[in-house]
Amino acid sequence: MSVDKDTVRRIAKLARIALDESRVEPMERELNGILAWVEQLQEVNVEGIEPMTSVVAQKLKMRDDVVTDGGIAEAITANAPQSEDHFFVVPKVVE
Amino acid sequence: MSLPSNLADFTLAEARDAVSGKKVSSTELTKAFSKAVADAKPLNVFVTETPEKALEMATASDARIAKGEAGPLEGLPLAIKDLFCTKDVRTTAGSNILSNFIPPYESTVTQNLWDAGAVMLGKTNMDEFAMGSSNETSFYKPVLSPWRAKNSNSALVPGGSSGGSASSVAANLCLGATGTDTGGSIRQPAAVTGTVGLKPTYGRCSRWGTVAFASSLDQAGPMTRTVRDAAILLRHMASVDPKDSTSVDVPVPDYEATLENGVKGLRVGIPKEYRIDGAPPEIDALWQKGAGWLKLQGAEIVEVSLPHTKYALPAYYIVAPAEASSNLARYDGVRYGHRTKEAIRDITDLYEKSRAEGFGAEVRRRILIGTYVLSAGYYDAYYSRAQKIRTLILRDFERAWEKCDVLLTPATPGPAFAIGEKSNDPISMYLNDVFTVTVNLAGLPGLAVPAGLTADGLPLGLQIIGKAFDEATVLRAGRSIETAANFTAKPQHWWAA
Numbered sequence: 001m002s003v004d005k006d007t008v009r010r011i012a013k014l015a016r017i018a019l020d021e022s023r024v025e026p027m028e029r030e031l032n033g034i035l036a037w038v039e040q041l042q043e044v045n046v047e048g049i050e051p052m053t054s055v056v057a058q059k060l061k062m063r064d065d066v067v068t069d070g071g072i073a074e075a076i077t078a079n080a081p082q083s084e085d086h087f088f089v090v091p092k093v094v095e
Numbered sequence: 096m097s098l099p100s101n102l103a104d105f106t107l108a109e110a111r112d113a114v115s116g117k118k119v120s121s122t123e124l125t126k127a128f129s130k131a132v133a134d135a136k137p138l139n140v141f142v143t144e145t146p147e148k149a150l151e152m153a154t155a156s157d158a159r160i161a162k163g164e165a166g167p168l169e170g171l172p173l174a175i176k177d178l179f180c181t182k183d184v185r186t187t188a189g190s191n192i193l194s195n196f197i198p199p200y201e202s203t204v205t206q207n208l209w210d211a212g213a214v215m216l217g218k219t220n221m222d223e224f225a226m227g228s229s230n231e232t233s234f235y236k237p238v239l240s241p242w243r244a245k246n247s248n249s250a251l252v253p254g255g256s257s258g259g260s261a262s263s264v265a266a267n268l269c270l271g272a273t274g275t276d277t278g279g280s281i282r283q284p285a286a287v288t289g290t291v292g293l294k295p296t297y298g299r300c301s302r303w304g305t306v307a308f309a310s311s312l313d314q315a316g317p318m319t320r321t322v323r324d325a326a327i328l329l330r331h332m333a334s335v336d337p338k339d340s341t342s343v344d345v346p347v348p349d350y351e352a353t354l355e356n357g358v359k360g361l362r363v364g365i366p367k368e369y370r371i372d373g374a375p376p377e378i379d380a381l382w383q384k385g386a387g388w389l390k391l392q393g394a395e396i397v398e399v400s401l402p403h404t405k406y407a408l409p410a411y412y413i414v415a416p417a418e419a420s421s422n423l424a425r426y427d428g429v430r431y432g433h434r435t436k437e438a439i440r441d442i443t444d445l446y447e448k449s450r451a452e453g454f455g456a457e458v459r460r461r462i463l464i465g466t467y468v469l470s471a472g473y474y475d476a477y478y479s480r481a482q483k484i485r486t487l488i489l490r491d492f493e494r495a496w497e498k499c500d501v502l503l504t505p506a507t508p509g510p511a512f513a514i515g516e517k518s519n520d521p522i523s524m525y526l527n528d529v530f531t532v533t534v535n536l537a538g539l540p541g542l543a544v545p546a547g548l549t550a551d552g553l554p555l556g557l558q559i560i561g562k563a564f565d566e567a568t569v570l571r572a573g574r575s576i577e578t579a580a581n582f583t584a585k586p587q588h589w590w591a592a
Contacts, residue, residue, distance in 0.1 A: 001476065003467065015420060015466040016427075016443065017459055018451035030460055030521065031467070037522050038409040038477070044484055051482035052489065054341075055297045055311065055538025056563055061340045075199035079431035088429050093442050 001039070002032045102127035107171060107270040107324035114160065114170045121160070121170025125153035125214050128172040131268045132216055137590040138239045138266060140259045142177045143185050144217040152214040159212065166212030168331055174269040176260050177218040178225055179205045179315070180304040184215075188306040189223040189233040189256075192426045192433045192453025202304025203336045204273060204315045211331040216269050219259030223455045224423065225280050225308045228527035230258030231518050232457040240288055240511050241266035241586035244551040248589075251511040251553070254284030254527070260318045261288040265586060271319040271328050275305060277312045278411050279531025282543035285318055286506035286556030289545040289584060291573070292318045293325045294531075296563045297538035298343035300329075301336030309418035310341075312411075312535040322544060322574045326350035329566060343564070350570050358575045359393030361568070364499030368404035369530060371508065377555065378505045381547050385503055385557045388579035389572065397499050401491040406484050407533040408525060413468050413481035414536070420465025423458070426450060460521070489537040496562055501572050504530050506543040506556035530558060540566045542573045545582040554584065 003011075008028045012019040019027065073086040082089040099105055102124050105113065113119045129146040149172060156170035180186045180198035187193045201209070209215070222232040229252035230238040240253040241262055253262040257274030261284035264272050274281035276294035285292025293316045300315040307313060317328035330351070335344040365386055370379065386396050428434035428449025435448035454462065468477035495502065508529055517524045534541040540563070543556040557576055561569035 001473070007467070008463070011463050011466045011470065013447075014470065015462050016424075016446040016450055017454065017462060018444075018447035027460070027463065031464060034412060034460075034464055034521060038412055041406055041409050041413075041480055041484060044403070044406055044480075044487070046480055046483040046487070049483040049486050051479050052485040053482075055485075055489065055536075056341075056343055058298070058341075058343060063337070072199070076430075078199055079196055081428060081432075081434035090429055090442055091439060091445060 002035055003028060103131045103267045105270065106321050107319055107327055108321065110171055110270050111168070111327070115165060117160070121153040121156040121214060122150065124170060125149050125172050128216055128269055134591045135266055135268050138241060138262050139236055140219055140238055140263045140266070140268060141174070141217040142187055142189070142220050142235045142259070145184055145215055148184065149214050149216050156212055156214060166210065168208060169212030170214060171212070171270050172214040172216045173208060174216050174219050174260055174263040174272040175205055176257050176273050176275060177221055178275050178306045179273060180306065181205055181215065181218065184218065186218065186306070187235070188225070189221040189235060190453065190455070190458070191234040192450070194234065194433060196431055198304070200304060203301035203334065203338060204305065204332045207331055207334055219257070219263055219272060221259055222256035223458050224306065224419070225256040225275055225277055226419070226457050226461055227255040228279070228283055228524055229512070229517065230255040231514065232455055234455060237514055238262050239514070241590065242288060242511060242553055243587070243589065244553055250514045252514055254287040254511065256280040257318060258284050261285055261290055261292070264288070264290045264318050264320055266590070271317055271324050273315060273332065274318045275313055275315050276535065277308050277415060278535050279528035281316050281318060282531045282541055282556070282558060283507050283527055285543040286545070287511040287554060289554030289582065290318055290320060291322050291325045291545065292316065292543045293329060293566070293570070294534060294541045295329060295333065295566055296540045298341050299333045299540070299564065299566070301334055301339040301342040303336055303338035307422040309415040310422060311418060312415060322570055322577045323351060323354055325542070326354050326570045345564050348567050350567050353567050353571055354574050356571050357392060358389050358572055361394045361501065361572060362499040363389050363394045363396050363572070364399035364495050364502040365396060366399050366401045366404065366495065366502055366504060368401050369504045371529065374505070374508050377549050378508060381555050381557065382503070382505050385546055385576055389503065389575060392575050392579065399495040399498050399502070401495060401533070403484060403487045403491050404533055407488055407536055408529055410481040410484045410488070411532045411536060412464070412525060413477050414485065416461040416465035417469050417478050418465070420462045420469065423462055426453060428453070485536045488533055492537050492539060500562070501568055502560040504558045504560065506530060506558040510549045510551070510553035510555055534560055539563055540569050542569045544573045544576045544580070546576060546580045547582070548584055552584070
């Protein structure tokens with residue numbers, strides 16, 4: 001399988017990464033190089049094999065559904081590029 | 096035991112014994128290393144140096160020692176890979192997108208080290224988001240290896256992604272360093288810098304507070320000058336952690352206590368699929384030498400087969416980018432990290448521009464590959480198939496364990512290469528991890544030990560792979576390699592003024 005320029009533009013959009021039109025063709029080439037190389041996985045017989053979900057066999061730990069942390073709005077917003085009264089500030093989203 | 100005349104030449108074990116025996120203070124030791132760090136600017140090892148914090152921590156250590164309250168790593172200066180969040184100390188993950196990020200919390204691994212009394216010298220440079228094998232993808236410029244080939248002044252890479260940590264250990268800028276290993280990022284740089292690097296079993300160390308790359312593969316581990324130092328450091332990095340549900344609740348043994356038990360009767364597997372076409376003859380020769388060393392010390396050498404080995408690297412380049420594309424979705428220019436200063440049309444434009452500016456070329460490429468293999472219609476062909484192949488790779492190891500206790504393999508397909516030599520060919524760069532990546536896919540522990548030099552005088556390592564949570568045996572076998580190899584070469588001090 002390989003990607004074309006439209007697919008490159010579409011996945012860049014899905015990934016929310018602006019891709020300059022001049023970068024579409026080189027990216028197409030780079031991605032196709034990698035996809036051609038991983039193509040060899042198609043030769044492996046995976047009939048009846050379960051996909052791995054955890055490398056170490058263990059039951060997912062459960063904990064009580066209680067609040068263990070909180071009241072740290074100041075710390076949480078401290079790294080925000082823009083914040084106000086413990087809110088993250090973004091450009092207008094709803095007209 | 097005679098101690099080195101220069102404090103920065105101590106091993107971690109020597110320094111520990113000297114500090115606890117009150118032969119040297121943590122302050123003296125810390126000043127010696129902070130000076131070594133300051134003198135090593137040409138290596139570009141640190142993204143952030145923290146000499147004041149180091150001195151503060153050393154002073155506190157000396158006070159605890161005086162009161163008889165010393166911890167097991169009391170007063171020992173370490174370098175921390177810039178992937179571990181450190182409270183109030185900038186943490187960049189080697190990326191522009193986190194260039195102004197000051198964590199309000201401490202990673203569990205580093206907290207464990209500070210609780211044991213260790214001192215932080217600074218944050219080491221690395222490939223951006225740990226994606227790379229040479230340190231060339233760092234936004235903060237590549238780290239240089241302290242090593243140079245015989246009769247050459249060309250700059251060599253220190254490997255990656257934990258290249259800053261590897262160089263800092265090799266150049267005696269710290270007693271030990273933390274690294275992380277997703278596909279070989281501890282073991283490959285350790286091998287090419289003549290240092291020891293251990294990737295523990297998945298779940299041995301908590302991932303909490305470590306910037307995520309590929310969550311099912313990422314694991315923190317120690318990078319040191321000796322196997323003993325790695326044994327000491329791992330014990331105090333590892334823990335079960337309620338904040339990481341994949342950290343495993345198994346006791347952390349005293350690895351140092353069993354280190355010298357030898358390999359008599361140990362069954363050492365030699366996986367025939369690790370003989371790859373085109374590898375330099377020096378790699379194969381060193382591997383055979385290693386098997387000979389272990390045999391001479393009483394180990395039984397057995398040939399084993401890991402038939403799916405060749406599929407590990409391509410499977411990794413589906414699984415790791417897929418997980419990365421999901422993990423790195425959090426960098427949105429809103430909650431933390433870089434936000435574009437360009438004019439923007441709407442919120443989507445803000446995300447797209449911030450991420451395009453904040454991520455480097457390799458990270459963008461991997462996010463796009465990951466997004467593609469997870470996208471509708473391709474999931475089964477790529478991601479699901481790669482995860483099935485991962486199951487087959489783990490089964491290969493489980494079958495091998497019926498015949499042997501550990502595996503011996505080369506650590507890398509070659510020595511350190513020149514800066515720029517492989518940066519235009521992603522796949523040739525990816526091939527650096529061909530011997531290390533299988534271990535991540537199967538969650539097993541792997542140890543790189545320096546074992547010899549090339550004809551050009553550059554370090555090469557061997558790798559010991561063990562069963563899950565059997566780091567003790569891995570370290571013991573590694574110690575036997577170390578003893579036999581008697582690797583004493585050190586790089587020339589060309590970087591110091």
